[in-house]
Amino acid sequence: MCPDILPLERSDQFCRDNNLGVPILLSPMAGACPPALSIAVSKAGGMGACGVLLMQPEAIEQWMQEFRSATSGPVMLNSWIPDPEPTSDPLHEAAVRSFLEQFGPKIPDGIERKQPPDFEGQCEAMLNNRPDVISSIMGLFNPSFVKRMKEAGIRWYATVTTVGEAIEATEAGADVVVAQGMEAGGHRGAFDAENASERMVGLTSLVPAVVDAVDVPVVAAGGIADGRGIAAALALGASAVQIGTGFLRCPEAGIPAAWADAIGTARPEDTIGTRAFSGRYGRSLRTSYAELASQPDSPDPAPYPIQRALTQPMRDDANRTGDIDRMQAWAGQSAGLAQATTPAGLIAETWSEAQRVLRR
Numbered sequence: 001m002c003p004d005i006l007p008l009e010r011s012d013q014f015c016r017d018n019n020l021g022v023p024i025l026l027s028p029m030a031g032a033c034p035p036a037l038s039i040a041v042s043k044a045g046g047m048g049a050c051g052v053l054l055m056q057p058e059a060i061e062q063w064m065q066e067f068r069s070a071t072s073g074p075v076m077l078n079s080w081i082p083d084p085e086p087t088s089d090p091l092h093e094a095a096v097r098s099f100l101e102q103f104g105p106k107i108p109d110g111i112e113r114k115q116p117p118d119f120e121g122q123c124e125a126m127l128n129n130r131p132d133v134i135s136s137i138m139g140l141f142n143p144s145f146v147k148r149m150k151e152a153g154i155r156w157y158a159t160v161t162t163v164g165e166a167i168e169a170t171e172a173g174a175d176v177v178v179a180q181g182m183e184a185g186g187h188r189g190a191f192d193a194e195n196a197s198e199r200m201v202g203l204t205s206l207v208p209a210v211v212d213a214v215d216v217p218v219v220a221a222g223g224i225a226d227g228r229g230i231a232a233a234l235a236l237g238a239s240a241v242q243i244g245t246g247f248l249r250c251p252e253a254g255i256p257a258a259w260a261d262a263i264g265t266a267r268p269e270d271t272i273g274t275r276a277f278s279g280r281y282g283r284s285l286r287t288s289y290a291e292l293a294s295q296p297d298s299p300d301p302a303p304y305p306i307q308r309a310l311t312q313p314m315r316d317d318a319n320r321t322g323d324i325d326r327m328q329a330w331a332g333q334s335a336g337l338a339q340a341t342t343p344a345g346l347i348a349e350t351w352s353e354a355q356r357v358l359r360r
Contacts, residue, residue, distance in 0.1 A: 007231075007234035007235050007358050008234070008355065008358055008359070010217075010234065010237075010239050011023040011234055011239055011240060013239070014217055014239035014240050015240075017217075018047070018074055018132070018133075018155070018240075019073070019074050019132070020045060020046065020047060020074060020240075021044070021045020021046070022044070022045040022046055022347055022351045023230075023234070023239065023240035023241065024041075024045075024046040024047070024230070024240065024241055024243060024347055024350070024351065025046060025047040025049065025076065025219060025240060025241065025242040025243070026038055026041045026046060026047060026048055026049040026076075026242070026243065026244070026247060027049060027186075027221060027242050027243060027244030027247075028049035028050055028051040028052075028076055028077070028078035028135060029049075029051050029186060029244050029248075029330070030051030030052070030053035030054050031051070031054060032051075032244075032248060032253055032254075032255055032330075033048075033049055033050045033051055034252065034253070034254050035050075035063055035066040035067050035070070036252040036254070037247065037250065037252040037253050037254070037343060038050060038067055038075060039066075039067060039070045039071050039252075040250070040252050040342065040343035040344060041247070041343045041347065042067075042071045042073030042074065042075065043070075043071055043073065043344065044343055044344040044347040044348065045073075045347060046343075046347055047073070047074045047075065047076055047132070047133070048067060048071075048073065048074070048075040048076070049075065049076040049077070049078065049135075050063055050064075050067075050075070050076070050077055050078070051078050051079070052077055052078065052079045052122055052125070052126065053078075053079050053080050053116070053117075054116070054117065055117060055122070056117050056121070057117075057121045057122060057124065057125035058125075060077070060122065060125040060126065060129060061125060061128075061129055064077075064129040064131065074132040074133065075131045075132055075133070076131060076132065076133035076134070076135050076157065077126045077129070077131045077133070077134050077135070078134070078135040078136070078137060078159075079119065079122050079123070079126070079136075079137075080119075080137055080138045080139075080187075081119075081136055081137070081138045081139030081140060081141070081191075082119045082138075083138070083193055083303075083304060086279075086302075086303035086304070086305075086306055087303075088112070088113075088306065089302070092299065092300075092302065093112055093302055093306065093310065095299040096299050096301065096302050096307070096310055097310060099293075099298060099299050100310055100311060100313075100314055103289055103314050103326050104313050104314025104315075104317045104318070104326060105313045105314070105317055106313070107310055107313050108313070111309050111310065111312065111313075112302070112306045112309045112310055113309075114305075114309050116305050123141075123145055127145075127148060127149065127152060127154070130152065130154065131154065132154065132155065133154065133155045133156075133157050133176075134149055134154050134155075134156060134157075135156070135157035135158070135159060135178065136156070136157075136158050136159060137159040137187075137189040138159075138187075138189055138190070138191065138193070138280075139191045140158060140168065140169060140172045140174075140191070141156065141172075143172070143173075146172065146173045150173070155175040155176065156173065156174050156175050156176075157174065157175065157176040157177070157178050157219065158170075158172070158174035158176070158177050158178065159177075159178040159180055159189040159221070160177050160178065160179060160180065160189070160191075160210065161179075161180050161182075161188060161189050161190045161191075161196075161199065161201065161206075162190075162199055162201060162206075163206075163209050163210055163213050165190075165191050166179065166210045166213055166214050166218075167213055167214065168191070169214075170214045170215065170216055174216060175216060175217075176216055176217045176218070176219060176239075177210060177214060177216060177217075177218055177219070178218075178219045178220075178221050178242055179203070179206050179207050179210045179218050179219065179220055179221065179238070180206075180221045180222050181201065181202050181203025181204075181206050181207075181220070181221065181222030181223055182200040182201060182202050182203075182222065182283075183202060183203055183222040183223030183268075183283075183332050183333040183334065184221055184222030184223065184244070184283060184332050185244055185245040185271070185282075185283050185284070185330045185331045185332035185333075185335065186244060186282050186283065186330040186332075187278070187280050187281070187282040187330075188273075188280075188281045188282055188283070190281070193280060193281070193304070196280070196281035197273055197275075197281045200273075202223075203220055203221075203222045203223055203224075203233070203236075204232070204236060207220050207233060207236040207237055207238050208236045208237050211236070211237030211238070212237075217239040217240070218237060218238050218239060219238060219239065219240045219241065219242050220233035220234075220236070220238035220240075220241050220242070221241065221242035221243075221244070222332060222333075223332050223333050223334045224241045224242075224243055224246065224334065225243065225245060225246035225332070225334040225335070225337035225338050225350075226246070226334075226337045226350055226353065227349070227350045227351065227352065227353020227354040227355075227356070227357060228353065228354075228357060229241070229334065229337075230350055230351065230353075230354035231353075231354040231355075231357035231358050234354065234358065235358065244330075244332065245263060245330070245331050245332040245334065245335050245338055246332075246334070246337065246338050246339075246346065246350075247338075247343060247346065248260060248263055248331075248338060249263055249264055249338045249339060249340040249341075250340075250341065250342060250343050250346065251340075251342070252342070252343060256319050256322060256324075256327065257322065258322045258323070258324040258327065259285075259324060259327055259329045260340070261324075262285055262324050262329060262331075263285070263329075263331050263335045263336070263338050264335075264336065264338060264340060265336065266285060266331060266335040266336045267336055268333040268334065268336075269286075270285060270286050270335070270336075271283050271284065271285055271286060271331050271332065271333050271335065272284060272285075272286045272290050272291070272294065274290045274293065274294060275300075275301040275307065276289065276290055276293035276294070276301050276307075276311075277290075277307070277308065277311055277315070277328045278301075278304050278305065278307055278308040278311070278328075279301050279302055279303045279304035279305065279306060279307030279308060280304040280308075282330060283330065283331065283332060283333070284328065284329050284330050284331060285324070285329040285330075285331045285335070287324060287325045287326070287327065287329060288325035288326075289314070289325055289326050311328070314326050315327065315328050
């Protein structure tokens with residue numbers, strides 16, 4: 001992108017091109033993006049979003065119908081590009097079971113063989129429900145699906161974690177790249193799952209490097225939760241920002257109170273990178289379970305999605321009882337900046353602050 005364009009001019013252009021009132025996108029967080037949150041973000045001028053990873057096609061359609069019944073604003077749907085099917089290791093899985101049952105109820109036999117929703121079915125549902133944007137994470141859509149998206153007038157936003165991934169994405173036809181810094185909460189979007197924890201790049205290094213390497217708009221994601229963060233990302237060359245953890249304390253997010261409260265008091269060092277919840281690397285609050293799972297004498301997590309299935313009973317019980325130490329409490333490093341307010345109030349305050357900073 002042209003380095004001579006001022007940050008607010010660049011963000012204004014992005015807003016015009018994407019029918020936005022403000023350059024703020026809700027992160028498509030699987031399991032934490034109910035329609036109410038996206039509707040509120042959209043009505044406040046931002047882009048709503050839904051991570052459909054855990055949803056069947058019928059649930060995707062229902063989500064979109066609820067969203068569209070309340071607003072005509074822009075919306076993004078997202079799903080993971082699947083990894084190859086993992087190889088089962090019964091002996092290792094037995095060790096993981098024994099470890100997990102220290103924290104939660106007995107794990108039902110065969111739960112690890114539960115299959116996630118069909119990716120191809122999710123893709124068809126996303127395409128059929130015509131969101132403004134379909135975004136990818138953990139890799140790239142195949143060329144035929146990209147072609148069908150473009151023919152339907154749907155923009156493709158590709159999540160990347162390195163400059164190399166950004167170049168791959170634009171060569172494959174991405175209209176926008178979402179540069180996810182290592183500060184981000186939730187799962188890391190690395191194309192290669194094995195290297196996700198090794199190629200960790202912070203947002204202030206990643207954004208300008210990606211901006212210099214590609215010719216499409218760049219959205220900054222990770223560690224952005226207030227106006228200062230938005231201003232910094234735009235000054236580094238981003239055209240917009242994507243915020244996840246910053247919205248989780250809004251009532252519309254509907255997460256357990258213990259998780260929302262813990263986010264509000266977290267310092268940057270109170271988060272941890274871990275594979276202990278799903279087998280895929282992600283950033284969560286530094287809970288007792290996450291800490292103990294990282295100890296040398298604890299069994300390595302099983303691969304995704306086996307680990308996710310094995311931890312499901314513990315996570316469900318933690319949500320039911322409000323036990324933060326066993327919850328899958330995803331959180332970015334700026335979690336402590338998240339405010340317990342409405343999405344409209346959050347967007348208005350943070351965007352006003354960002355504009356003040358950039359106009360000084």
